[in-house]
Structures are given as structure tokens and as C-alpha cells.
Amino acid sequence: MRPLTEEETKTMFEKLSKYIGENIKLLVDRPDGSYCFRLHNDRVYYMSEKILKLATNISRDKLVSVGTCFGKFTKTGKFRLHITALDFLAPYAKFKVWVKPGAEQSFLYGNHLLKSGLGRITENTNQYQGVVVYSMADVPLGFGVAAKSTQECRRVDPMSIVVFHQADVGEFIRSEDTLT
């Protein structure tokens, strides 16, 4: 477990800012104590300093997870957000998409979101903007990338994709093994 290098921090923050924008500050400067990111087994964990101190007791090979896993660095050095980061993305998300109840299931099975399943969408969403996907009951279901801008969404036919799927909570079951 080690702190992130400059480059890694930059890569990760760039990715995060696609979803939560400048709210990223709120993740680092929290009123309830200092929080930090740590790299362990190529994965980035977000935890409070208090937990961090305790976690140092545990040897590297025996440590499985600390705090919350945000995602992992791929072998090519890119950062990929995991669904486990949803708890911290959802409250700060700038652009949101709501899914109709009928399309919930489809999205949770890992499919892209079609126009027909689109319930609401934040105004002024640009194309390829990172969005967090909610159910109509405001339960966060996952996140993805807007395939069309809000304006375009109004015009396109019902079967066209409006949000590209990146992660959904179904992965907690589907890919439990690869989360850590």
C-alpha cells in the first residue's frame, strides 16, 4: 500500500472529474477528518487517516481491502472506475440520468440505456459527459457516458442509445470476484 504518484493522481482525478467535476475537492477536504487515496494491488482505495493507520498493521499480502475501492489502474496506466465508487460519485454527481422502471432491469444486466428507457436527464448534458444513472426512485444504479447531448436526446428515435454503460450495481453479483 502506497500513496499515489503524481501521474497516477492526475489520471485518476481526471477520470473522477468527468463525473463529479469540481466536487472532487469535497472528497479530499472533508469536515469529518482527513481522507486519502492509497494504491494497493493496482487498486485505489479511499479511506480516512484513522483506518489507514490501523491498516498498516496488516502485511501487504494479507491485506485484501481497506475503506472503499474506487477503481483500478490498468496495465496500460489508465484508470478505470469500479461500481464500488458509486457511493461517492452519486452524491456529488453533476449530471444525472433517470431510468424508467421498465428499463431498470436491462441496465442492471449491463446493457446500454436506450431512449425508450430514459426517464429524465439533466439539462445541458454534453455528449460524452460522464453521468450517474438513477432509478426513478432516486436510487443510484450505476454510471456511464452520455451518448447524446440533452438536445439530441429529444429528437432521436426510441431505440437509439443515449447512455453508454460503464458500470452498474449488478456487477456486485456478476463480477464479485474482480471487484478487488
Place this chain on the structure above:
Amino acid sequence: MGRKLDPTNKVKRGPGRKARKQKGAETELAKFIPDEDTEPKRLSSRARKRAAKRTQSSKKPQDVTETQPKKGFTDENSKWLKPAKRKRKLGEPESEDDSDDEHWEEDEDEEEEEQLQPKKGRKEQKNKDAKLEVKKDEDDDDDDDDDDEDMVDDYGTLDDGSGDEDAEEESDGEDLLPIERAAKKDKKQKDVLPTESDDDDDEEEEEEDDDDDEEGEKSDADMDEEGTVQANIDEEETFKLPGAEEGIIPLDLKTIHQRIKDNIDVLCNFSSKREEGKARADYMSLLKQDLCTYYSYNDFLIEKLIDLFPLSELVDFLEANEIPRPVTIRTNTLKTRRRDLAQALINRGVNLDPLGKWSKVGLVIYDSSVPIGATPEYLAGHYMLQGASSFLPVMALSPQEGELVLDMSSAPGGKTTYIAQLMRNTGVIVANDANADRLKSVVGNIHRLGVTNTVVSNYDGRQFPKVMGGFDRVLLDAPCSGTGVIAKDPAVKTSKDEADINRSAHLQKELILSAIDSVNADSPSGGYLVYCTCSITVEENEWVVDYALKKRNVKLVPTGLDFGKEGFTRFRERRFHPSLKLTRRFYPHSHNMDGFFVAKLKKFSNVIPAAPTQKVPVCMNAPEAAVATDPPEKKPSESLKTKKTVPQQAGGLKQMSKANGTAVKKATNIQQKGKKDPSIGPKKAKIAKLDGAAAKGGNAKKPAAEKTDEIQASKAGKNKGSPFEKKKPKQRKTHMKAKKRMGKNKFRKLTNMLKKCEKK
């Protein structure tokens, strides 16, 4: 999303809920079907009239066969079924039993038929009977329960036949059904036993003869009741048979079930219901055998369970293990409230209820149109699938906000997340598990439920105090044999034996010590340890806790759970610390949750008490250890030996006396020497005095006496000097040899010698 009901692998165990349900539905259907069949026939009076006109209706026998299963008699009591015929004569329309109605109806029909066709007469009747019998045979195959049907068939034919006595006799003589033949055979078998059953037979036959007699009917009624009563007794007698003859093994399950019931009935009222000359052990061994067969347990586990439960509860427990526990979920209060969750699930077509007064977060799922382990609410972490029993240890632990808590064997994370939810995501939880694969589900569940204060580690729990200590609270959900969750994992029924139990008990003892060592007794808010298992054996529960109480500075405190049964403070030959009644046991049959054990310990000092080394020989249950330490001490003290062995023999400690025997032999040899030696004289008197005190004290004081021996020995050693010292090793060698070889005869010889010595 999807197929998995439960991400925690629980689903894989055992047959699915659906399979169980279907089976239940089948049996229920079976109950209903005969009713439906019979009802229209019984109720329609027109049909009866039409039937009267009909010449040869083939439907009636069906009625007979189908109504009779309700009687629920078994093969053995087929004799007592005969008296029931008289009901047909009574012809009471308001009789409650369906079958009675049937008989009456049928008889009427037959009479009518006879009136209509007086000329065809008996021949016709006879033919009909034969036909009916054939028909019934066919019916048998369709029905689900062979045993009942067999018996019923027998019954039916007799009924039909006795409508006309001549016809009955003829049918008796000529064409016997296979069942009838079997019944006869059975009769013959019973004739071997000189029992009342023969008398019954005779009586019944007589009663058959005076069928028309009204008084006979009354006595019949009595007989019928008697028959049921005697059926039990007869069962007793008949199930004595297999033990003696060893031949009637392939019994069907129904019979065995009945036998179990009867057997338990007898065992519960043993003095009044027992059969003369049969010991309780006979009944018990048969019961054990039957339970093993009926519930398919192995001998070992059944024995354990018999020890654990009173007989009346035992069957309840075994039955409860055949039924799955209700599916329960726990609301994740970090993300939602129970009311909101219940509403959301109800909207999805889930039928649920609050779990009980004792839990504010539990919900019971009765049925669901969607997979409960894959709803969007589940995936969003609003609830956790978790057995009701898993709530209990966490409630007992009652973690406080901001504490440092260790969950020693956390997979699959149900209890860990519950702890986190009670702590409102503050403080730190260390979730440990020895199995790396199972930790994946822990990580998954922690993240899904939005728990952020955990460190997940993959240590063996036994190493733990070395990794980190100073925890405010520790939860040890120890790995166990799983005898409490047989409903979930029926493999436990046959896969466990003594070694498995002992192995897990040993592991649990190691774990509980390391768990206690991880607790910080000086913690301002905590210093608690909760030990729980999903096993119900005493070896894995009370014994382990008792062991911990002896080894560490801990005490039991109330668990804070207001239900559940108290733990055992005594079990068979074992006696535990009286405070063990503060622990709680939960059983599937009494609490409708998995079998569980919860104990809450408070550590009151961080000092680990030093292991008392000198105490070892004091232990009564370690005679070998005592034996091993004794010989070298005893050899030097000559005269002591002879006297000391006497109280020991009286005490009946065979092993001790055996070991001493060898020493005695030498001692006698030496004693003669000692007599010659005048210098030992006064000392001997002193020793004798000491020894007398030791003898009075009996076995318990023996170690003390041995200490005096030691002192004396050292003195003797000083007196005698080096030659004696040299002798020592040699003596030990011979002693070992002798010990190995010693048989009963030798032992006797030695005791004789001893007596002689005493006389001298």
C-alpha cells in the same frame, strides 16, 4: 443480476426452496384428492338410486379403496380393521367418518341389488367380489402410498365379502389376494410370539361371526378402541422382533415413523408402558436405529442429538431440520429505513412481515414474485439476505460508535456489515477470514452496503493477537461442524463424526484464546468478546467457553438477548462453570431459526494467567498423566507403597492400581530388605502416619500424599546415598516393561502378594 438468490453462496446448500414447496404441495394434494373423489358420490342421493338400478357397477370399489386411507392403519393392525365391518350394519347416516358412510351406502346398494335380482343370488355376488378385488388391485398402483393401500385393500375385500357371509368364506378359501396372503404370513410370524395378539385375532374372528348381533357391535366398538390402544403395544412387540430375528429390515418409512412415535411414547412413560423384561437400552437402541433410517443421519450424530435433547424434543428437532427456515433479510440502515424498504419490496410483489419484536431491522420474506437476491434494492445495498440467527451475535456484541472491532471470521460479511450499521460507519472494523475466496464476498457485500470503515484481512485467526490487538470488541463466529444448520446443509447428517467435532472444538479453543488476547480489557467502553457457532453440540460451545474461562481472565456476562435457551452448566459427565447459564442456545424447532449458540465474555484483565504446571496430576480425568508422574516418586518410598495401594484399590481406580501394582511388587521386595534395616524404623512410623492421613483424604488428597512421598523419598535418598540413585534408572526400565506386559492374572497375583505382605 440474476439467478443467484444469495450472493453469499448460501443458496447452493441443500435442495432449493422450490423443491421443498413442491413436495409439500404434493402431499397436500394427496390429502385433498380422495375427498374430491368421494364427495360427489357420497352426497348425491340420486346416484345412489341409480346405482341400485345398475346391475354391475364397477365404481363402488373405488369408493371403498379411496376412503379407507383415512384410517391410516398399517399392515400390522390389519386384524383390528376387521371389526369395523359392523358399522356397515349400523347404517348411521350422521356418522362422521367418510368411510362409514361409504360402507353403509354400499351395503344398501348391495341389499337393493339383491332384492332386484333375487334369482341371480350368490353366484352373482361372488363374481362381483372377485371383480372388485381385481379392480382394487389396479387402483393400488395409482395411489401414492402403497402401505396404506395394501392394508386398506385387505380391509376392503373383507368388507365387501362380508356383505354376504357365504361369499366371504368362499372368497377367503378360493382366491386370496397377495395382500391377504401376506397378512396370513404375517399372522404366522406373530404366532411365533406367545402374545395377546393371537387372542385378539381369535376374538375378532368370533366377532366376525356374530356380525348381526347388536351387542356384538358394541363390543366391536370397544374392540376397535382397544385395537388402537393395543396397536401400540403390539408395535412394541413387533419391533422387538427385528432385533431378535434380524430379518425384517426392509420396512417402509411409514412403519418406521409409527414405530418411532410409539417407541418414544413408551420411553416417555417408561414405568407404565414398558414391556416386561425389556430394558430401556433395548428401546433406545431400536429408536436410534429407526431415527437413523428415517431421517438418514449417521449413528454418531443421532447419538449426540439424543444426548442433547429430551426425547419429546428430539423428533421436533429432527423434523425441523427437514424444513427450510424462513428467508429473512436485514435492512441496511446506512442507506434506507425498514419501512421504506418494506414498501419498495411490497411494490415488487414480495410478501413480507417484520421479523419479530426483538429486531428492528429484520424482515421475513414469505414469498416473492421476483428473486429476492437480485432486486434493484438488493443491488443498491438496501438490504442483506441473512438468517435470523446471524442477527443475534451482533446484537449481543452491541458495538458502539467509534470503537475498534474485530470480526474474526467474517465471511460472507453479513455480521460485519451489521456491526458497521450499528456503528453508523464510524470507528474501524477489521474483518478477517482465513479463506481468501470467501473474502471476495465480504468485499462485495461491504461495498454494496456502503460500509466504508472496514479493513479486510486474510489471516488465520490464531495469529491474530500478533498482528494487532487492543480491540474494544471482538466477534468470533467460529468455524464449526454446522450441526445447527442441517436444514441448510443436509450433508452434515452423514458427514460428521467424533473426529470432526473434536477437530473443530480444538480449533475453536485456539481461536477463542487468540480472540480473547486481541481484546483490550482496559477499553473504556468495551472489552467484550462474543463467541458464537452455528453448531449445537456441547463440545463446540459450552466446553470451549468453559475452557476459555479457565485459561484467561474473562467472565461471562448476559448476552442481552431476552429469548433463547440457557446454556448447559452440566452435561452428562461434564460440569461447567455455573455462569454458563448466561449463554444462549437457539434451536430450529423452538425459535424457527438456525441452531445457534451465543456467549458474551468480558475480559477483566489483560494479564494472561500463567499455566499452572503442578496442577496437571490433580486432574481427575487425566489418570495417565498421574500414572506417568507417579512411578519415579514412589519407588524410593518403600513401606509407603504397600499401604498406599490399598486405598487406591478401594477407590476403584483400576488404572492407578494397575500401575502401582508393579511398584508394589518391587516395594515388597525392598520392604523385606527394609525390615532388616533398623535405621528405617522410626521413619517408617512417621510415614505410616502421613499415609493414614492421605488414605482418609481419599483420591482427592492423593497428590498431597504424593508430595509427602516425595519429601520422604528425598530423605530416604539422602540416607541411602548413591547406591540407591544408581538403581533408579534400572528400576524404571523394568517397570515400563512390566507395565506393558501386565495382564489380569498378573495383577491378581500381585494383589495376592500384597495381601500376604500385609498379613506379615
